[in-house]
Amino acid sequence: MxxxxxxxxxxxxxxxxxxxxxxxxxxxxxxxxxxxxxxxxxxxxxxxxxxxxxxxxxxxxxxxxxxxxxxxxxxxxxxxxxxxxxxxxxxxxxxxxxxxxxxxxxxxxxxxxxxxxxxxxxLQISRVSDVMQEAGQLQIQLIASKAAQDELDSLLKSGVLPKAVYEELWASYQARVAHSERVLRDLYNKHRAGQVQGDRSGLETIRRRLLLAEKGAVSDALRKRIVPEDLVHPYIKDLDEKLLTLADD
Known part of the structure; x- marks a missing residue:
């Protein structure tokens, strides 16, 4: 609007x-x-x-x-x-x-x-690399399969779904989860080893989010006076240095 x-x-x-x-x-x-x-x-x-x-x-x-x-x-x-x-x-x-x-x-x-x-x-700024596209598809498949498994658990607990049907469906989704996790792990290992040059599979984005989550939690603990200030500042400084080493999204 x-x-x-x-x-x-x-x-x-x-x-x-x-x-x-x-x-x-x-x-x-x-x-x-x-x-x-x-x-x-x-x-x-x-x-x-x-x-x-x-x-x-x-x-x-x-x-x-x-x-x-x-x-x-x-x-x-x-x-x-x-x-x-x-x-x-x-x-x-x-x-x-x-x-x-x-x-x-x-x-x-x-x-x-x-x-x-x-x-x-x-300049090919908006171009998505093949590795990044593959990783994105695997992440979507992983998220969807996990959500389906959560729904199966809910149906089983509520008594709507028989145990035999639940186990068969849950196993099929688990196979997809295992495949996605295995390929994502391989991509991550290749990325860290430098075998994939110029491609960003989105793993830096996840690492950055985790580091920012750590920084937010520590800063919140400092505001609440749970942890001493002289110990928090070096830890946050170390997190900032790790964030600077990550490649741009």
């Missing part, structure tokens, strides 16, 4: 300025519009590539492919146009400022907006 309202607001603001803009005025100030586009793109280059280059000294560096997306994702929209419309009517050059902003936003929405999906596809 909120997203739809934001889209309506952006469209309304853009149409409002479009009605007010004369196309000939845009053509006359085209060099100025190009200069504005160049200026905010240079600012984006400095804010993305230069600042994020120093991030490696404080935290995990952001991959260069994602930095390209952050740069091209610098899409201007309704906020820039709304600010332009808020300029007092008595201000000299107000119409030129509005035309400049409209031209820059138009380029941003059309040029960058249409090329962003192409860039994401070209």
């Amino acid at each position: 909120l997203i739809n309202l934001m889209k309506f607001y952006n469209t309304f603001i853009f149409l409002l300025i479009g009605i007010e803009i004369n196309p000939l005025a845009l053509w006359r100030i085209l060099p100025s519009i190009l200069f504005v586009i160049l200026a905010y793109q240079l600012g984006r280059i400095l804010s993305v590539y230069l600042l994020l280059a120093g991030l490696r000294w404080f935290d995990r560096p952001i991959p260069l492919r994602w930095q390209h997306v952050l740069f091209l994702g610098n899409i201007k929209g309704s906020l820039s146009m709304a600010l332009a419309l808020s300029i007092p009517l008595a201000l000299t050059g107000r119409d030129n400022i509005i035309a400049l902003v409209f031209g820059a936003v138009l380029f941003s929405l059309v040029g960058q907006g249409l090329s962003l999906p192409w860039l994401v596809k070209r």
